[in-house]
Amino acid sequence: MNYLLRGIGVLAAVGTISLLAFSLPSGEAHGDGGGDALPRLTHKAWQQECASCHIAYAPAFLPKASWRRVMGGLGQHFGEDASLDPATQADILRFLEINAADAGNSRIGRKVMQRMDAQDAPLRITESRWFVRKHDEVPRATWSRKSVGSAANCAACHRQAEQGVFDDDSVSIPK
Template identity: 80%
Template sequence: MNYLLRGIGVVTAVGMISLLSFSLPSPSGEARGDGGSDTLPKLTHKNWQQECASCHIAYAPAFLPKASWRRVMGGLDQHFGENASLDPVTQADILRFLEANAADAGTSRMGNRVMRDIGPKDAPLRVTETRWFVRKHDEVSRAVWSRKAVGSAANCAACHRQAEQGVFDEDTVNIPK
């Protein structure tokens, strides 16, 4: 009986530690575990927010694998038709952050879902090119993407009003006319 009680205590302690570690922030600044099914953990990284969000939403690292982020950051001089070059120190800092929180880093459920549809050697350059994105938006017509208030599939915040906070739940979508 004494062994049984001790065993239950160990199992309970391990379970509590697991639950606590699931919600503690990781060294990369991302909280472990997501909120809802389409909610990303709140990320904070000064250079990523300052540099990437100066032109568009700072895309969640969990939307692409590490290899994709390397491609994006390695081609900033021709970043989707713009020169978004950064000084080498800032560029390396942002890349480290993106890699630490990428879809294949195992730090978020959203990233795990994105990776289900990406091959181990695949490195899509755009979030909108991922099979996960295409599947999640298959009911959205080309006409919606081309609306002036939307602009393109890359403009997450046009429909996902809480995209900046990492919320992409379908319940919060508001497609502009």
């Protein structure tokens, strides 16, 4: 009888673990709520250099041509000199291109590209048709609130932005 109870306990534990393992999001889909989760990416130079001033924007938010424009203009990067040594700049650009919206590596990147003409290369994520559509219900005045700052400050409303989670369920617009 004791062995039978242990056996049932082991089966229950294995079943529970299996159920959890197969129901948890994997790979790109974490915190997904509506398909707006990003691949978990790590790249030391990208995280170190880009996140020193703002969140390290996910490569899937823009196509390769846009990232080339951004990285090609680091000397005058939205009013700042964000110049890098050529090797670091090339390394980050390579990473951005491999993971860009049009690289086909992520669901959110494919969504971004569905709303973009092939020749489009917006310099700002906030100028993409995908971004505009996703934020069409946000009043213009919200972006200028001191607690938000601008549409580029993802983390103001998307509390898990730095972890790549942008689903509607985790949005909290500050007053």
